[in-house]
Amino acid sequence: MKKRFKNTLLVAGTIAAVGLFVGSNNSYISAKSYHKAVTKIAGNGNYAVYRHASKKGPSGKFTSTKYFKHAQIQSKKSINTKKGKFWKIIVDGRTVGWVNQNFFARNKISVANKVSLVQNNKYSFNTKDAINYVTDSAGTAVDASKVNVSKSKINSGTPGKTTVNYSYGKAKASVAVTVRSDKNEGIARANKTPKKGPKEVTTWKGSSKSSSRNWNAAHHYTPETRSNTFRANGLTLKTKLFQPRFVSLDYHKAGDKMGQVGVIPEGITVHGSNFTVAVFNSSKAQNGHLVSYDLKHINKFKAQNLLTLNWSTFKKYASHIKVSPYVKLGHGQAIGSSSKYVYVIANNNTSSNSDASEEILQIRKSDMKINQIWTFRISNYGNPRYIHNATFAGDNTMYCLFHNGGHGYYEYWKVTRRGDTWTPVEVGATKGNFVSNHSPVQGFTYDQKHSQFYVGFNDYIFKVDKDGTFKKTHHLNVRREIEGLSSYGNKLYVEFAQRGELTAGNTN
Template sequence: MNIMKKFLYFIILPILILFILYFYLPLKINPLKNGSIVLKPAPVTTYSNVQTKLAGPHDFPIYRNISKYGGINAFTSTKDFRNGLLQSLKSAQTKQGRFYQLTVNGRQIGWVNEKFFLRSKLLAAKHVSLTRNPYYSFPVRDAISYIADKHGTLIDPKKVSASQNFFNSTTPGKFTIKLKYHHLKTTINVHVRPNLNEGITVANRTAIVGPSLVKTFSGSSKSSSPNWNPENNYQPETEINRYYDNKHNFMITQFYQPRFHSLTPQPTPLNQIGVIPQGISLKQNQLTVSYFSEPNVEWGHLVTYNLNHLSDPLKSQNLLTMKWREFKNTSRNIAVSPYMKLGHGQSIGMTKKYIYVLASSNKEANPDKSEEIFQISRKNYQINHLWTIKVWNRSSYYPRYFHNACFINSHLMYATFHNASKGLYEYWKLSRNGNTWMPTEIGATQSDFVKNNSPLQSFTSSHSKFYLAFNDNLFIITHPGKLIQHYQFHTLRETEGIAVENNRPYIELARRPELLQIKNQQNKKN
């Protein structure tokens, strides 16, 4: 009997103690409630390839751990992270459904129900309007915004089946293209505009004599920011940069962009943000950057940073190490697009509702092909409208294929064309009326600006002035083509974007992606 009592004592007492501890210990030190100990763990599946997701319309709790019954210890929600880079390498099936171990902007957060993600969606542009051009066929998958499978994992648009891969833009009319991925289906409504002469005009502006050619480096960057190298393991920068010219003007760092940490050693372009910037737009302190995973590709991502809240030029680099509260605030002000067609990514602009992209190809010299213009929602990065344009000087024998352009509003775009055979730059205005973009040459400068045949890297317009950015050089030109000002900085880093905000020029540099403001004798105190 005594043996039985002792046996019951040693069995019941620990159970009673565990029962009391479970219900009365505070959450922080309660290992069963806070997820430190899981009595009935759920089986976890680990993926060899990263799963990239998009947020759905509703917010869900994020848990520290999971069991076979569901999430354990909800400590935050998805509301601060829904616009960021959402990825996962692990999932688990529970009685409450499938959960994914969520990583946001490269940092592991916790477990979330897959109902948080957009699932079983194939979305494409609502409207596609093509200019008539017998020398161009539209790649129909360019109109895809994203594909998410039944678990919310984004799928490469190349895997989508189409009723036809390319749509010839010779015959006017309205047509329907069918897209399919497994059980997901959608259609694209294509309108080929009827006017065959649309975009055919005359380039007859008299060029204004421009500056003598200046030195610049050709090819890719010859230098980098101090820590962007193997010796320093590409660690975040700890100091801002200042670059001076010989007239006491200088560029100063405004914002180092974070390097998005990859979850796998060899991520696919769909899952990798950057690290190559190609273009920027800046509106009301909202910075949008086009990023590509490697040179000379035409699909990438757009990332928007709210610099009204990300005001420190250094902190946003430290996504993996910053304090939790700071990470939540930073993630709240970073928005990442799906993987989408951007062309070379140099020609982008923003309005209140939309991001506009002229998706030209840097692999083309001056073809008679059409060029794509994307109207992308700033709210969710979905392609709302897609147009094509062509600009020919009298005929297709003298095309004007634009590698650099900027958008002023939803109905106005400026572009520049390097007429290398005549040693001049032409400036063009394209005005949209309905679905038609009508070109007019408004100016020209008789100069190649730089030596070494170095290409124009970025272009924008503000207050009736054009800004032409080459590597280490910025020229400010009147719309008719007269030189106003020239800056030359010796950074030896590629210029990857130009923007003007409040009459102040901003330059994006490569190696590390970095936004700098140019300050001259008039505005250096501001």
């Protein structure tokens, strides 16, 4: 039903300006459509960005889309002109200008190049997990639930190959899903004698009990202006980057769940100057975004101020902050990277233990899209090890942490890839629970230089040798949750919540 209100016509939730007259000469301004914010997906071409757009066309070219191809792009306005349809784009939460609709990836479905499943009759692969994004004829992102698939799930109990077809309107894609042939893949003996563990410590359960100086209502969540230095039992951490609350429009403005990038950070990985963090809009969400920062080009304070940076700095920052599509990331705490890829285990953190296989996503750093997916499993001859925390040491090796709650110790597993096969071997174990109240692990990484693990709980970090021998406890006393650990070179990187803050210190 149509409703009229003064000079506007309301149709299906879109407000279209009809015959608006402005200025002293009452000159006619062309019809513009005002929408609830939508997420737009950039295509491959470079297009001009304009300050203005009217029925005659755009004017005032001032920049190019080449700076924003891997940013989070949204829009709330569009206009039909004699030179095509134009959208006013919002980049990383900041209004920029008008772009021809041809800039967007229109009628496209982007999926992983291939999917390879470990043989496991107790697991079925959800084929929509392979989707990067889906767009309509205007290049607007479409919820993956609306996509038609030729096969919604593939049971991994029987070896073979299945081609899965995806379609939405004119958009089509396909992916080959292979179930590997070795029925014993993933079966390994958990036979390491646990080493003596640390004295269990008492910590809180639940969310952070404090925040950074300005991340609170009293300070209106304003940006931080001073670095931090945290010291604990020989470990010194210093601020490397304060992250923006949102890399998009914020609460209630983003329009859809695909659009909001923030405000909950989870796992992190650092490789060289590349820092990537998994970001969710809800603590219960299984889907989210990866946000990648090039630390060489971003000041540790300025990234908080994307909306108010001078234009040249914002343009530079937008080109060095990459945002992935809205994809399944699980809890985001099982993450790592190599020079070309980010790896994430898209697990279910609500599962205490399970016979199910787990998905490894290989995500290209070049465009932040899923390249391929494998599943793996670890089973101690019928006793599963469902992994919540893991880290990756290059493209072919990951280390996994498993809490054997029934026997009160932690197991460390090395899982090595050869081709598409992932083979687990237990490398160590540590007695005890580390913390006394069953608080979950919130960070796990492997220091290759010193062959040791770091395990984080709230504001505690435990250092453990590769064989499980306990080495040291670091209590940082910041009362902020650790939301991820990563090790690269001789540095340990620690992410804190509220505000998202990356810190770094030397390993030894």
